[in-house]
Amino acid sequence: MIERSHLAILREVHRRGSLTAAADALYLSQSALSHSMKKLEQQLGTPVWSKSGRNLHFTQAGNYLLRLAERVLPQFEHAEAQMQQFASGQRGTLRIGMECHPCYQWLLKVVNPYLKTWPDVDVDVKQKFQFGGLGALFGYEIDVLVTPDPLLRPGIRYIPVFDYEQVLVVNEQSPLAAAEYIAPEMLMDKTLITYPVEQSRLDIYTSFLTPAKCSPRKHKRIETTDIMLQMVAADRGVAALPKWLAKEYEEKLPIVSVRLGITGIHKNIHLGVRETDLNIDYLSAFITLADSLSEHSKTGAE
Known part of the structure; x- marks a missing residue:
């Protein structure tokens, strides 16, 4: 009535x-x-x-x-x-899925200015996807997938937003610290510390050790970056990490980073999104901001 x-x-x-x-x-x-x-x-x-x-x-x-x-x-x-x-894409929740552990540290540098620019948009970060984020993207569980290893599929667009070099992090007193670069056989008597990810998805194996038919003496998996690098600082092993992340920890721990191979291992962080969502303002703004911030920090990542 x-x-x-x-x-x-x-x-x-x-x-x-x-x-x-x-x-x-x-x-x-x-x-x-x-x-x-x-x-x-x-x-x-x-x-x-x-x-x-x-x-x-x-x-x-x-x-x-x-x-x-x-x-x-x-x-x-x-x-x-x-x-x-x-x-109009001015309000909502941007759900981000993470496929790599160190990417989270990079993401924090993007989220803070993004939240200030888009006060009516919330950000929800899901870290449970260990290389399983593509299904979540197709299933609308997330809106953006942060990954260094894009799997090309119809309907998904990957935008490279940050390039970096994968390096070996060692104790500063280790003989490896003085090397110009690391050869695969130099790790055969070392303990390699990685995130808890299957070996077939670790660059240190797929792009470095496996092609040379080499393996470390021991492979140890640790969940957090802080503990991983504390172990390296205590000379309990070596770790492969993005150079930009290693440099941040070098300022507070007795560790150094060394190039892997003569030319190094070079990677990109990609943002995967559904092509149908590219016209959402707050999502496209996140991609633009991530790319622009990365441009300013590439000098530190090289």
């Missing part, structure tokens, strides 16, 4: 002081406005206002509906504004 248009009329009549002014504000004819309210009064069985000359007075029922209008209409208007922002 009571419709939003009735509440809007009551609010405008109260604001403007007359039916004519309220009709103009609502882009209605005065007759249409009056007809709508008469029909409401018939349905309610009670008048909502009374006239005394040119003056209009709300009845008790009218005042009740006016208070309802003042509570409800702003909520409708706020919800509509929110929906418009969702539709």
Whole structure:
């Protein structure tokens, strides 16, 4: 019975002081406005206002509906504004899936300025995807996949946003620290520390050790970067990490990074997104920001 248009009329009549002014504000004819309210009064069985000359007075029922209008209409208007922002890509939750452990450290450098630029967009980071994020992207569990190893599939676009070099991190007193570069056979008597990822997805194996038919003496898996590099600092092993990340820890731990092979192992962090989502403003803005911040930091990553 009571419709939003009735509440809007009551609010405008109260604001403007007359039916004519309220009709103009609502882009209605005065007759249409009056007809709508008469029909409401018939349905309610009670008048909502009374006239005394040119003056209009709300009845008790009218005042009740006016208070309802003042509570409800702003909520409708706020919800509509929110929906418009969702539709235009100005508001939402950006769900990011991580396929590599050190990528999280890079992501933190992007998220902080992004949240300041997009105050109406939340960011949710999911780190459970150890090279299983593509299915989550197809399944709409996430909106962006951060990965150094893109798997090309129809409907998915990968944007390279940050290039880096994979290096070997060693104790600064280790004989390896003085080497110009590391050859695969130099690791055959070492303990190699990596993240808990299957060997076939580790660059130190696929791009360095396996092609040379070499293996480390021992392979140890550690979840966190901090503990991994504490182990290296204690000369309990060596680790392969992005150079930019290793450089950050070199400032506080007795470790150094050495190139892997004569030419090094060079990688890119990619952002994988569904092609149908590329027109979402807050998502495309995240990609643009990630790329621009990476351009400023490439000197430290080389």
